[in-house]
Amino acid sequence: MVRIPAFEVEQWMDKYETTPGVLNISETCASSITLEQLVQFNSQKDAAPLFDLSARMTYGTILGSEELRQNIADTYRDQDEPEAASPVSPEDVIVTQGAISANYLALYSLVGPGDHVVCVFPTYQQLYSVPESLGAEVSLWKLRAEDSYVPDVSQLKTLIKSNTKMLIINNPNNPTGATIPLPVLSQIVSVAKAHDLILFSDEVYRPLFHSSPAPPSVLSLYPKSLATSSLSKAWALAGIRVGWVATRDGALRARLASARDYTTISVSQVDDGVARYALSAPVRPSLLARNVGLARANLELLARFVADHARTCDWVRPTAGTTALVRFRHRESGRPVDDVAFCEDVLRRTRVMLVPASKCFGNGTEFRGCVRVGYVSETEVLREALESLGAYVADNLA
Template identity: 65%
Template sequence: MVKIPAFEVEQWMDAYENTPGVLNIAETCAASISVSQLCEFHSAGPAPPSIIDFSKPMTYGAIRGSDGLRRNIAALYPDGGSDAGGVTQEDIIVTQGAIAANHLVFYTLVGPGGHVVCVFPTYQQLYTIPETLGAEVSLWKLRVEDHYVPDVGELEKLIKSNTKMIVINNPNNPTGATTPKAVLAEIIEVARRHDIIVFSDEVYRPLFHGLAESEIPPSVLSLGYQKAIVTSSMSKAWALAGIRVGWAASRDKGIIEQLAVARDYTTISVSQLDDQVARFALGADVRPALLARNIALARTNLALLEKFIQDHPDTCSWVKPTAGTTAFVRFSTKDGQPVDDEAFCKDVLDKTKVMFLPGGRCFGHGHAFQGYVRIGYVSETHVLQKALSNLSRYVAENLN
């Protein structure tokens, strides 16, 4: 039997997110919207269109995802390798969320005897699943002094003769950092020289709210490397976690076919209802307004969190996020010692109802990130305001 370690982020969320009266700033999705609210983003007229065709028989539907949904997903990668005509619907497989897409990529392409390099910190699934499949995993550690931008020189040192995959996460969870285009190009060049797959979890793309337009990096699909794979979903940047729709995309037809064959053993298709909602949300007459709403919310809320950090310079420090929905914040006592982040999170929840995640437990892979917590700040603004007000009182009474 395969021994699977506890998925610490999900375990923590399950344990505490239903606490009565909780002020949840651990959630990483942009504040979720209803299907009724989604209709309001439609630009074609005042009457909300019908999102779901209730006349369709509820068969398994399109096995790889409907043509319409996959075309709309492909449109998210407009510069996805123009030398070969860009990304098409045939380059995409629809899954139950990015978490299923990530698992499918590893399940298909990684196994015993292989070696994987994965950025760290990141979502635990990205290094734990390869380990459970028998691969050796080397953690490519991001440093606060580099603003959590990967050091490609360090990557070179981690490459082995059996390295099969380089795993990145851009924008990064938990730090909210963005890997620039120039660094992505260097990663691709390393992979090309060694004939290694580059797998990029881009679930927080395109929620770039702290960068100038010229600074926004492309998807790795756009960098001209055939052996690149990306995953994403409707959950984070699109505020629709409840429909459980994600995808994997690659311009390597061989990789897509391998994923499709492996997927037969895990999933037949996604729900037709979910497919139709996702197709509507990513349509050209809805997507721009929906994304604008989420970017505006992120900018408003990040300003509130930044003020909180500035108001508590002796106890809080961070690298300000440039994208996504999460921030990695270090809390310390008045004498500069990092807090016990797990005990801190529990005490804050107990005394203030504010919920966030302990970095050492959920992202530490040992003893790293003591004193750090991950805050999901793209909640409803009033929730964040109340949470930060309560947290400010707690800091004044307990850390100063």
């Protein structure tokens, strides 16, 4: 039997996010929009409808509609080289049921017993637990607060082994909100090239760069790379369950497509249609502008909270994405809180939902006292949650 460890962050979310009256600032998606709202972002007044109701409900195009794959490819041009051709073609894109399926497909297709994988840490648990469950050896490439959670390439070089096959990064990072800047990305690519490694980048929070220059996707930098993403985080459309994996390497793409046959025939035609509408040229810029604007405004609220409670919390300010890692400590002793007990008590007393980092992103001791805050919720939700959390901290962290 395959050993599958508990997926701690997902189990935490499942357990608590339906708490009555919850003020959820643990959610990692930009505040979700309705389909009615989505239509309002279209700059073409005579635009085609959101979905063709006369379309027959067949499986559709197996790897995703041509239009959706083209629109996905175009997203890689917007920030990398807006005036140039996209580094990605529609043929490079395979559509999946969310980024979680894209990540699993990439790992299931390309990693197995006898392989060694290096993965940044902390990150989404799937990225290191799945390779382990498939029989691979995994080395964690640990990010440090003193480096602003930017990976240290000199440390990476010490982790490479003769059987290293894949290097996994997450840019922007979950849970820290850190960005890997282009100079560091270039060094990572150099290491991957030198050892002929597959470079796998979870880019699900791209292109939500709100506080730093936008680095290019790895797809622009290294042919033997693959990137995953979805409509959930930066595009505020988690409910349509559309993601993708893209690679310019034909051999990797063929292996991904072949393995996908065992798990997915196609995504829903309805989901495909909504996704291609959302990522179309008349909609995409204004939808992203809404989410970037929300992230910037809400980040200032969170920054003010951290500054106002500097005796009991600190952070490395995030530069992209939707999440921040905030460390809480007792006022007098400076001792980190028990973040699991802290999150449970905060939820019970204030209805504010947070994610404990030592449980969901560490091993029980790392990131002690840290909680993940998802701050790109509705602004009023965040404001109310931070007011309640501030009162709790003042009364309970002596």
